[in-house]
Amino acid sequence: xxxxxxxxxxxxxxxxxxxxxxxxxxxxxxxxxxxxxxxxxxxxxxxxxxxxxxxxxxxxxxxxxxxxxxxxxxxxxxxxxxxxxxxxxxxxxxxxxxxxxxxxxxxxxxxxxxxxxxxxxxxxxxxxxxxxxxxxxxxxxxxxxxxxxxxxxxxxxxxxxxxxxxxxxxxxxxxxxxxxxxxxxxxxxxxxxxxxxxxxxxxxxxxxxxxxxxxxxxxxxxxxxxxxxxxxxxxxxxxxxxxxxxxxxxxxxxxxxxxxxxxxxxxxxxxxxxxxxxxxxxxxxxxxxxxxxxxxxxxxxxxxx
Ligand code: NAD
Numbered sequence: 001x002x003x004x005x006x007x008x009x010x011x012x013x014x015x016x017x018x019x020x021x022x023x024x025x026x027x028x029x030x031x032x033x034x035x036x037x038x039x040x041x042x043x044x045x046x047x048x049x050x051x052x053x054x055x056x057x058x059x060x061x062x063x064x065x066x067x068x069x070x071x072x073x074x075x076x077x078x079x080x081x082x083x084x085x086x087x088x089x090x091x092x093x094x095x096x097x098x099x100x101x102x103x104x105x106x107x108x109x110x111x112x113x114x115x116x117x118x119x120x121x122x123x124x125x126x127x128x129x130x131x132x133x134x135x136x137x138x139x140x141x142x143x144x145x146x147x148x149x150x151x152x153x154x155x156x157x158x159x160x161x162x163x164x165x166x167x168x169x170x171x172x173x174x175x176x177x178x179x180x181x182x183x184x185x186x187x188x189x190x191x192x193x194x195x196x197x198x199x200x201x202x203x204x205x206x207x208x209x210x211x212x213x214x215x216x217x218x219x220x221x222x223x224x225x226x227x228x229x230x231x232x233x234x235x236x237x238x239x240x241x242x243x244x245x246x247x248x249x250x251x252x253x254x255x256x257x258x259x260x261x262x263x264x265x266x267x268x269x270x271x272x273x274x275x276x277x278x279x280x281x282x283x284x285x286x287x288x289x290x291x292x293x294x295x296x297x298x299x300x301x302x303x304x305x
Contacts, residue, residue, distance in 0.1 A: 001226065003271040004152070008144075011151050012283035015291065016060055022294050023061045031301060033293045034063035035093040035119060036085055040078065040104065041071030046097045053095070056286050062293050063090075075104045079112050086114040092300060093119035093293045116300050119292040122169065130173055133180045136299055137292050142173035144284030145209055145230050152228060152273045154207075157184040162201045164218070164261070165211035166192040170232055174209055198222070210261040220266035228273040232281045233261030 023033060035057055037050060050066055057064035069081065078100075085091045094117045100106045110118075115125035121138040129135050135143075149156070161178055165171035171190060178186040191201050199222040202208050210218050211232035223229065238246040239255040247255045260277030268274050275281060 001270065001272065003229075003268045003274040005268070006148050006152060006230070006273055006275040006280060008148055008275060008280040008283040011148060012287040015147070015284075015287040016056075019287075019290050019294055020060050026294070026297055027061070031092075031297050032063060033061075033092050033297050034065070034090055035095065035293055036065045036067055036088075036091045037095040037097055038067045038069065038078075038081060038085070039097040040069050040073060040100045043097070043099065046099070050097065052286060053289065056290060057293070060290055062093075062290065071101055073104075075109065078104060078109055082109060082112050086112075086117060091117065092297045093117050095120055116303060117296055119289060119296055121173075121292055127168075127173070130176045133182075135177075135180075137295050138177075138288075139169050139173045140288035140292060141170050141211075141232060141281060141285045142177060143288040143291070145170070145174055145211070145232050145281050146177045147284055147288070148275055148281055149207065149209070149228070149230050154228060154273070155184070156186040156207075157181075159186045159206040160204060161186045161188045161207040161209065162205035163188055163190045163209045163211070164192070164198065164202070165213075165232070166190050167211065170211040174211070212261050214261055215259050216261070216263050218262040218267070220263055220270050223267055223270055225270055226272045227270070229262055229267060229271050230275045230281065231260035231262040231264070231277050233259075234277060234282065235259050235261070 037053060039046060054064045085094050094113050096110055098106060110122055111124065113123055115123040118126055118137060120140060126137045130138050163171050163174050175188045175190050178188040189201055191198055202218060202222045203224055205227060207228045208218065208223060209230040213233050213235060215235040215237050236256045237259055239257050241247050249255055258278050
């Protein structure tokens with residue numbers, strides 16, 4: 001069986017189109033989404049994410065500003081900046097870029113963000129709304145993985161879903177999304193590093209969602225025939241030649257490629273649906289950040305009323 005490849009780029013494009021219309025309507029009522037990202041010090045990894053955010057916001061009509069602060073800023077001064085943004089009427093969304101230096105407790109600072117401006121959906125209030133089954137602003141990657149899953153058109157009702165990974169930003173919120181409906185929820189099992197015999201869980205699953213950050217963790221023989229697979233993992237690994245040796249470029253640098261956590265080439269012949277890496281959940285994470293930006297503005301308007 002050849003799987004249907006779940007195209008994250010295409011789905012993200014249609015979500016962005018729908019959001020552009022919503023942003024246009026918000027503009028007409030004088031509500032302009034405006035995202036401020038706060039970055040502590042320089043970090044090459046978060047620079048890529050910042051550029052991606054800026055581009056995505058600009059394209060869709062969301063204002064974007066990057067506030068860079070010194071690496072040695074105290075936690076108290078950082079909280080003051082966050083609270084200043086909470087009180088700034090122009091700013092409708094705030095991101096604290098990760099990672100922050102070791103002397104700052106990221107969670108403690110994130111808790112000081114207004115939940116109505118928490119575009120990453122990580123504030124305990126927004127996590128709590130997800131537990132209540134009424135998420136308005138929710139963790140972007142988890143929401144993206146669920147959107148991609150639902151785009152298959154397959155009903156989740158009663159399905160055995162195995163989630164591999166139990167982080168706060170991906171695995172745990174995915175499990176909560178799967179339990180949202182009173183009568184039509186899936187039956188999630190959450191596996192993690194301490195799970196005994198991972199394959200015994202994945203082999204009985206109708207749907208496997210993997211977010212572990214381990215290339216080739218899920219082999220084709222760990223999946224049942226016709227399973228659906230959502231691969232959230234992003235891993236950079238060396239490109240190998242036919243002899244299994246790393247391929248180098250003209251400067252002698254190892255060529256690298258991006259892969260997920262699933263042995264894609266073999267798994268795709270066994271599954272009904274599978275998401276690729278890149279081009280699967282990744283584009284949806286960005287689309288869900290934009291959606292959260294719009295939801296924040298709507299929630300702020302409701303609070304004013
Ligand atoms: P994390 O390191 O916080 O959590 C990893 C999880 O995987 C943990 O629950 C851990 O127990 C589990 N795990 C690790 N090895 C395992 C194993 N051998 N067997 C079973 N479980 C195992 O990572 P995260 O932030 O949740 O991210 C997970 C992956 O998703 C990473 O590859 C990350 O790059 C990727 N990611 C992708 C996007 C996207 O936009 N597509 C966004 C965020 C994270």
